Ligand SMILES: O=P(O)(O)O[C@H]1O[C@H](CO)[C@@H](O)[C@H]1O
């Protein structure tokens with residue numbers, strides 16, 4: 130059955146609804162960044178840019194870096210945007226836009242998030258890098274799709290130790306792609322487990338004028354332990370990226386430039402330089418391994 134115009138929305142120029150991209154305009158290797166301005170920071174390293182498009186917070190440049198075709202796309206902030214970006218990227222490769230039917234042959238994308246994050250462990254300092262081995266979703270995106278429950282043992286430990294029921298949330302846990310992760314696991318990279326939440330302030334325990342509902346939650350997060358694993362950092366997209374990649378059959382890994390240390394109260398004095406180092410590291414690992 131062809132997908133109806135209300136489900137698969139194709140613009141008059143043949144591009145997908147929000148991303149404004151046509152199927153031939155994306156590469157199989159995709160870097161996602163939160164900030165639209167970071168797209169240029171990645172593509173400035175390309176030897177050649179073949180395609181640029183931007184709509185809302187979703188900006189894409191496709192080009193070639195040292196002979197490898199790569200797309201870089203901004204997701205904006207939050208897992209609500211991840212739902213749009215990942216469903217539309219998948220549609221671009223796995224749905225035939227002429228017949229509106231699912232393709233017989235599945236294409237798996239390699240997707241690497243280059244993002245920023247706050248550490249909850251004093252030992253993971255600002256300006257360091259962290260690869261998220263697990264995305265721990267305090268958002269609800271995974272729950273909206275038929276799924277296998279993810280890593281339910283880890284999720285249960287999170288629920289119990291952090292008493293998430295009190296916050297009316299049901300955490301889920303999804304792993305990164307082990308094969309893709311290997312490319313980036315150098316001595317420069319911390320490995321960790323990342324909580325993704327729906328906001329930057331209260332949901333990450335920040336207090337400006339409003340009191341977070343769960344006083345001391347970041348300390349409990351820092352002290353969490355399950356099967357030898359800690360929770361290391363907080364941000365706003367990784368769990369959604371891992372959840373949809375797993376469900377749609379793509380390989381994903383989330384790399385974080387640690388800009389804040391919530392345990393020590395420090396914030397990076399050189400955030401741009403740190404993100405720039407992570408971008409260059411990521412591009413080189415994509416082509417060199
Ligand atoms: O720098 P990016 O990739 O946007 O990632 C982090 O920064 C934003 C908050 O400042 C959130 O999107 C969070 O996940």
Ligand SMILES: O=c1cc[nH]c(=O)[nH]1
Nearest residue numbers: 245246247364365389
């Ligand atoms: O503390 C931080 C820093 C960057 N991004 C986040 O979501 N949190």
